[in-house]
Amino acid sequence: MATLEKIRSKAGLVIVVIGVGMAAFLLGDLMNSGGSMFRSSKMEIAEINGTTVSLPEYQAYLTELEDYYKLNSRSSAMDENTSYQIREQAWNQMVQDVIMNEKYEDLGIHVTSDEIFDMATGKNVHPQIRQMFTNPQTGMFDKQQVINFLRQKDADPSAQFFWMFLEKQIKNERLMKKYSDLISKGMYVTTAQAKAEAEAKxxxxxxxxxxxxxxxxxxxxxxxxxxxxxxxxxxxxxxYKQDATREVEYVSFEVKPSDEDKEATLEWIKNAKAEFSNPETDAVQYVKMNSETEHVERNWKIEQLSSKLQDFVSGAQVGEVYGPYQEGETYKLTRLVDVKQIPDSVKARHILLKDPTVADSLFNLVKGGANFAEIARANSEDPGSAINGGDLGWFNEGTMVKPFNDACFNGKKGDIVKVQSQFGTHIINIQDKGKPVTKYNIATLDRKVAYSSKTNQQVYAQAAKFASQNKTYEKFNESIQSENLIKRYGRNIRKTDRNVSNMDGSREMIRWAFEADIHDMSDIFEFGDEYVIGFLTGIKEEGYQTLxxxxxxxxxxxxxxxxxxxxxxxxxxxxxxxxxxxxxxxxxxxxxxxxxxxxxxxxxxxxxxxxxxxxxxxxxxxxxxxxxxxxxxxxxxxxxxxxxxEETNVEAAKSQLAQTSSYKAYQAYQVIRENASIDDNRIKFY
Incomplete structure (x- = not known):
């Protein structure tokens, strides 16, 4: 659905968060239902103010957020950091729902369907909807776009899901605002208060x-x-309240490439040189197929290259290969692909359009002599340059995306050309070009020295031997000293922490620490390029610090x-x-x-x-x-x-106090959450 594509692009690639601490889902009947096959204590992920929450109930929140992210980002995969952030947001939304639904119910706070309709198409359109359904030609909110979308969404499951997700968010924001407004009404600032504040300052x-x-x-x-x-x-x-925390001590066995691994990598790059040097080999394609570093298609001035490559290109013929040579932990071969005389910078203006049909029409107009700047101001979907008639000023090679860059640097002064990029269709007017300079196009094949499976197995064997010989905390400490190893520490570890110290991906060790007894030894954990063995050395339970x-x-x-x-x-x-x-x-x-x-x-x-x-x-x-x-x-x-x-202004002081009071009203949820009884058992599952 074209309309969904437009509003998706305006929504951005991150999860929509409306207001400060306001966006949340309604738990509804799922949380309030009676007995459930999922109420088994083994499946309990939390207890919030006496309400038991099962893993499937939390997973429903999580799945909805994940689906929204994937729909909005056009991606079916998420990295570890994104997954973590979404899990945290799902948790916070679920907690807020349980806590605040109790308040809303007690106070009789509701949001009617008429209110939702008014926020979508009425006089009080929600800012998020206003943004998504703004007409790019006029810059104004287009109510008809919303109506058309609502009429068509049932035919598109993605559009239907998108709208339901958004509707839940704006509904919950309105609920929270009504609650905050009730509090604000009781925080009236008197003139006496304002005078006292003004006098103090x-x-x-x-x-x-x-x-x-x-x-x-x-x-x-x-x-x-x-x-x-x-x-x-x-x-x-x-x-003297304290969270539950754990202390661990551990030793790490890092997996590093051996001399044999380094020699094998050097041998690989040497063997590749013959084919890479062959005049019939497409050097760029070869690099794209075989190199570990992505090829950057660009022409370089000699001073932009490393000193090694400066010496090479200054005397080499096109097609010559330099290397193998080493940079850091990487072996490389570099081939001179081309030498060109091209300008270092270009001055251009453009009109960006998402609709190819509109782009074709406008391209014909400017090619026919129409005023480029006026058409750019009225139609370009690049707001940063549209206000200046599409003018981008002078820019160096490599600054713009490749199709745009190539069109500008390979074209002639005065040309008007049309190219496609990931942003849409660009109508470009090349206004001026700098003085040509010598530039070099190179292709670099590289292979990073990495440890082999043999080396990995050898380090694991060392860790396994250490674990088998040091099963008690006393022997652990003795061996660290006798073998001259480095003991590391994980202090004040909380249930919700992502990592122990600076070890990426060490959440598994945290889960172990909260299940183990004092001086228990862990299994051998594998975190990145290291094997880790730890002992639990300290336990603090949630409650109060001891005297x-x-x-x-x-x-x-x-x-x-x-x-x-x-x-x-x-x-x-x-x-x-x-x-x-x-x-x-x-x-x-x-x-x-x-x-x-x-x-x-x-x-x-x-x-x-x-x-x-x-x-x-x-x-x-x-x-x-x-x-x-x-x-x-x-x-x-x-x-x-x-x-x-200094001169006092009682009204200004009163206004400032009122703003502070209003902000405190919005902080009410944080106070409610701090005073809520929340038993967080996510560590059993995540």
């Missing part, structure tokens, strides 16, 4: 200050009891609090009116200065990030010495030297 101060740092008091002089630590821990227990694990941190906080009390008492006793210099002398500190500080300042030069210092500086009267205030690293005393009052 109007003062810009310069001030002097002293700081008595906590480090000036030895830790040994401060006693913090176990009961104080325990009381603080119990009172602040929510600060023992945070004791030192709490002790430090309480010790600093006691130091602050001592310093404040000392500073108060030695304060001499409004003389900050005298106080500095009495307390063996230095007077420092800061300028242009406002209530919104993030840090103070010479002090660092100290919100308490900023607060006392912006609220103390000019000429007065403040009372001591405890900060992050010490106790501060301030004397404001200058206060500059």
């Amino acid at each position: 109007k003062a810009v101060v310069d001030f002097d200050f002293i700081v008595k740092r906590y480090a000036t008091i030895p830790d040994s002089t401060i006693t913090v009891s176990d009961s104080e630590i325990k009381d603080y821990y119990n009172s602040n227990i929510e600060n 023992a694990s945070v004791k030192s941190s709490i002790e430090r906080q309480l010790r600093n609090k006691k130091k602050a009390d001592m310093i404040i008492a000392d500073l108060k006793s030695k304060k001499q009116g409004n003389d900050l210099n005298a106080l500095a002398s009495a307390t063996n500190t230095e007077v420092q200065s800061a300028s242009d500080i406002t209530f919104a300042s993030y840090q103070v030069p010479g002090a660092g990030v100290e919100p308490a210092l900023v607060a006392v500086a912006t609220t103390t009267k000019e000429g007065e010495v403040s009372t001591p205030v405890a900060g992050n690293n010490g106790v501060f005393v301030v004397k404001v030297t200058t206060v500059t009052t």
Whole structure:
């Protein structure tokens, strides 16, 4: 269906995400149904606020997203990174559906079919639909295109799926907006609030200050009891929540090419030279068929080549071959295919069109003398150049796609030509050409040195021997030391992590770590070009950190609090009116200065990030010495030297606060999710 092709191109190659945290599917009857053959605990992938989610239910989300991606990208395959991102999006959408559907149901929030119709063809067309159904000729939304698409979509399964997917997204966005609007209505900003905000921001101060740092008091002089630590821990227990994590130690056996592998690669490239050098061999085609690196069809100036190839082409005849030579871990042969005198740059303009029939008509018009720039502005589907009458300016060889490049550099000044590329049909006017220079066309055959199956088997045998001889954690450590191996660490591994440390594709090791017991040894994992054997060395379950694990941190906080009390008492006793210099002398500190500080300042030069210092500086009267205030690293005393009052705008402050409140309303989902009970068991399956 032509219309589907057009809107697909406008949708881009990534999964459509409408709004911040709003796009989601409705779980509907599937999640709310009663008993199911898939409710077996072995098939449970999650429990969300008491709702059990089975693997097939999650897979339904995942399959729909994957199908949409494949339809939109015109691809039947996905790389590992894309697959991961889609799995994460499917999970987040499913969690949002379960959590928010409860809220919508309780509050009676619904989206009617009339609302959906209005977002598609009415007065309040959704931006995503508006974008997809914009008439390229007028730049305006075309309601008739939507109507035609809806009438025809039932005849095309892909179009039907595309529309249902989009409809679910905009419906869920509308649900979330209604929920956020309810919250926003309860966050009205009063004039008094706005005045207070404006007053807080109007003062810009310069001030002097002293700081008595906590480090000036030895830790040994401060006693913090176990009961104080325990009381603080119990009172602040929510600060010590932790995710389930694992610690592993492992050794890696990397598979590298042997000397025998290197020699075999060199022998291959030597044997290929005779055929590659044969005048009857199409060098470019030979490279495309046999080289590991894709051939780049381009003419090169001599300075664009490596020093080796510069020496070669400057004295070679067309057809000569240089090599074998080595670059990095690759052996190469390079053949000089052609030497040309062509311009280094060309000036051109073009008209890009997706419809070949329209392209033919416009090509005939400009060939007949019609104004090229006016036709480009009115019709070109390259918006970047259309506004300039299709003008692309000067560009070097290799900048444009090959068909476009060849037409420009092989044509004559003044030519108007028509070529096809992956972007559509280009009508090109070659406006000017630079001075011809000598360029070289080369074809390079290469073969990277890679390890053989024999080498791979030898390294695996080493790993297997190590595993068989070191089945306990103690022997593992002893052998690492005696064999001079490098022990590696995976720390704070979470269920949702993709890799251990920097090992690509090591998700399998994470799954093992969450199933193993302390000091269990893993199987031999194969990750890329290495074999890995690990031991589980640490387990932290989801819940709260133990008192023992945070004791030192709490002790430090309480010790600093006691130091602050001592310093404040000392500073108060030695304060001499409004003389900050005298106080500095009495307390063996230095007077420092800061300028242009406002209530919104993030840090103070010479002090660092100290919100308490900023607060006392912006609220103390000019000429007065403040009372001591405890900060992050010490106790501060301030004397404001200058206060500059900026003009306040209460209405602007009110508007800004309203915007902040509105944003906080949209953040409501994050708070709801943080407070939800979510048992994530994806690690059993992915």
